[in-house]
Amino acid sequence: SQQGEEDPQALSIQEGENATMNCSYKTSINNLQWYRQNSGRGLVHLILIRSNEREKHSGRLRVTLDTSKKSSSLLITASRAADTASYFCATDAGAGNMLTFGGGTRLMVKP
């Protein structure tokens, strides 16, 4: 079963625009991670945010975490066509190192 739900399921934007994806989850967590997947290939780790952190930055990525609302958001600024991919949030609830993934957001960045 999936711990999280991602919103929107699909997002289409123009190059240069910002993209925001949201993730909600159900149980308490140790950390939340965001991954990118290109065309059904492997997952690329983007960023990990711990439960005691509220915001993290990595390059053009900004992740926020609100544990009171059990939600997170991923912001990609100044998007590029190469950012076209599916983005997944994954939560670690401390139950045997198992990551529980959301359904993903399919992002298309048009040149």
Add this chain to the structure above:
Amino acid sequence: EAGVTQSPTHLIKTRGQQATLRCSPISGHTSVYWYQQALGLGLQFLLWYDEGEERNRGNFPPRFSGRQFPNYSSELNVNALELEDSALYLCASSLGQSSSTDTQYFGPGTRLTVL
């Protein structure tokens, strides 16, 4: 530094056969994880191995099994294949047992097709 590697890239089997998938973790990583990404079901946790032992198992039948070798590489075996086993199988590795701090790094996956 080499990432997580998986073989084969693609695997085609028929119902009832057995499939063996292989994974080599990042050098220095002792934990290996297996996930299944089936169409319509999303990414689901299968198994976690660390130091040669199975540490956790997802909600999958016993015909899904695996092992971890002394060099920390791992095999996933799927017996008595069913059509719904068709999926992308992803392997990940991490440094150790502390999931609160250790990122899981994923390989490119093995796409299993069951005919």
